[in-house]
Each structure stands twice: as C-alpha cells, then as structure tokens.
Amino acid sequence: MLKLYSRLVVILFLVTSCASKKVKFEDYVFKTKSEEVNYQTAYDKALKLWNIPYTEEDVKTSFGTAHVIMTGPKNGKDLVLLHGMDASSTMWYPNIQAFAKNHRIYAIDFIMEPNKSNLTAKPLSSDDIVAFYNEVFAYYKLKKFDIIGASRGGWIATLLAVQKPNSIDKIVLLSPAQTFKFLDKPRKTTSALMLKLFPSEKKFSKTLNTFSTHPENISRIYKRQFYLANKYAKSNSSMLKMIPFSDKELESIQNPVLVLIGDKDVINSEESLERAQKLLSKSETKIIKDAGHFLTIDQPKIVNDAVTNFLE
Numbered sequence: 001m002l003k004l005y006s007r008l009v010v011i012l013f014l015v016t017s018c019a020s021k022k023v024k025f026e027d028y029v030f031k032t033k034s035e036e037v038n039y040q041t042a043y044d045k046a047l048k049l050w051n052i053p054y055t056e057e058d059v060k061t062s063f064g065t066a067h068v069i070m071t072g073p074k075n076g077k078d079l080v081l082l083h084g085m086d087a088s089s090t091m092w093y094p095n096i097q098a099f100a101k102n103h104r105i106y107a108i109d110f111i112m113e114p115n116k117s118n119l120t121a122k123p124l125s126s127d128d129i130v131a132f133y134n135e136v137f138a139y140y141k142l143k144k145f146d147i148i149g150a151s152r153g154g155w156i157a158t159l160l161a162v163q164k165p166n167s168i169d170k171i172v173l174l175s176p177a178q179t180f181k182f183l184d185k186p187r188k189t190t191s192a193l194m195l196k197l198f199p200s201e202k203k204f205s206k207t208l209n210t211f212s213t214h215p216e217n218i219s220r221i222y223k224r225q226f227y228l229a230n231k232y233a234k235s236n237s238s239m240l241k242m243i244p245f246s247d248k249e250l251e252s253i254q255n256p257v258l259v260l261i262g263d264k265d266v267i268n269s270e271e272s273l274e275r276a277q278k279l280l281s282k283s284e285t286k287i288i289k290d291a292g293h294f295l296t297i298d299q300p301k302i303v304n305d306a307v308t309n310f311l312e
Helices: 002-020 033-050 126-139 152-161 190-197 201-211 220-232 237-241 247-251 270-279 300-311
Strands: 055-061 064-071 077-082 103-108 145-150 168-174 257-262 283-288
Touching (some): 064 126, 126 152, 145 152, 152 168, 201 220, 257 270, 270 283
Parallel strands (some): 145 168, 257 283
Antiparallel strands (some): 064 103
C-alpha cells in the first residue's frame, strides 16, 4: 500500500512541478480574471448557505492576505475552523449554526488554494504555514482558543498543536488526512488525483461518490463551488509535504483531542484511531457510522452533537 501511495505522490509531483513553472506566485490559482470572478461568485453563493449573520475580513500577513469569516457571539470562546483541501470555509454550512451557538468563530481560508485568501509569496513550507496562521491568531489576539480541522485542515491543526508554545486549548480532528497514517485506501483515492489532473464533471461526481456516503445531500450550490475549486486549482503540491506525525510529536500534544472518522472513510481507518488513543494523552475517538471522508456533510447532526458536547 505504501508503494502504491508513493507512486501516486510521484505522479502528482511531476505534474504539479511542470505546472508550477508557468505560475506566478501572485496569481497562484486563477489563470484569468474570468476564472476568478466565476469562482468568487460561486463562493459567495455557497457562503450564504451558512444562513446566520457573519462578517468577512482580509488580514494582511507576510505571505499574502488571509480571508477570515467571523460569526457567533463576541463573548463566546474563540473557535478556529480549518477546512479541507479545496473545500474553503464555505464547507462548514451543515455545521456552522451548531458550532457558533456558544463560540466566536474564525473560519480561515487556506492561502494556497482557490478561495478568498491570496498568496503573494512562494509556496509555503510547513514552517511557513505555522507562521501564516500564527500571524492571523496574533491579529485577532486569540488566546486559549479551540480549533477544528477537517481532512487537510486536521493535519494543519495537528501541525500547529505540536509547536511549543501555542495558544490552543481543545482540538477536534475530523477525518484528518495524513495525520496518524498514510492513505488507508490509496487505490480508491485515485479518482481525486485524476480530477485534479484532468478536471471534468464526470470525474467530480465519481470523486464525491468515493469520499461521501451521501453525495445526494451535498448542496447543489456548494457542489458548484467545490467543482470550480478543483477545476481552477493549478496545483496542490502542498499535499506532498503532508506526512504522518511521529510518535514523539503526537505524544507532545497535551491538549484534549477529539478524533472522528467515518466508517467508510477512504483516508483513515480504525488504525488511525488506535494510534491516536495510544499516543495522545487526552484523546477521545469515535467512528461515525454511514459516513465517508466528508462526514460533516454525511452525518451533520451526529458530528455536530459530538463536537459541541466535547467543546462544552
């Protein structure tokens, strides 16, 4: 399995390396202004699915601007949301009302993907990613905040937690990618790789069927934005830097951590939870039934209840 995963990584590396030679850092995602306008329009429509009051702000960092969406009571405990790959902060639409009931939300768009953040530096290393988020945290003076990361966002949340010192309190990892182990079913995830290399509506539909047990539940409006993200993204070489954390790194995390995965997840398996239970000193783990990698959409009520109970 590791051998197959390595082959997939090599293929993606070769393609993204070739693509990156044509990319200007100040225009990392969109090739034309028309592409950017089409995507931003789809983003704005999808964000309205939150269906609660929110504000948006662009925060200047050393690496470009970070787009942050804020909602929830201003006197609530601070909660940072880190979305999955190419999903943007709009992905939280099935969960945001539950998360924002008692928390002040800061949903941050990852800076190397299609969304409203804007990279103006070279592609970021792991150290740069940490510095980028810490600049945003410092801007909002976030102290003792909770954090939720989905998929790649879960890997980033873990990366931030292993840094010492940090200001994180409770951590929720939802189907964290490449965090406790390499891809569980690499053959099944080739649909996502092919979508990235040769985007089409047909490949997009196949990918949704692979990663979700209930793709029919995904909002048509959100599907449109998510498809355009995959279509317009020039590359996602940052995923090549994502490797599972070492025993020592995971053991260094003393925070309370909740790890949720779907029973049909193609990224994780029970081995992920076993490693979390073994190495995280204050961990709670749970398998969500009838859910795939997109468990926040497949089983939103169950996930929302598990997360809010843990955070409260």
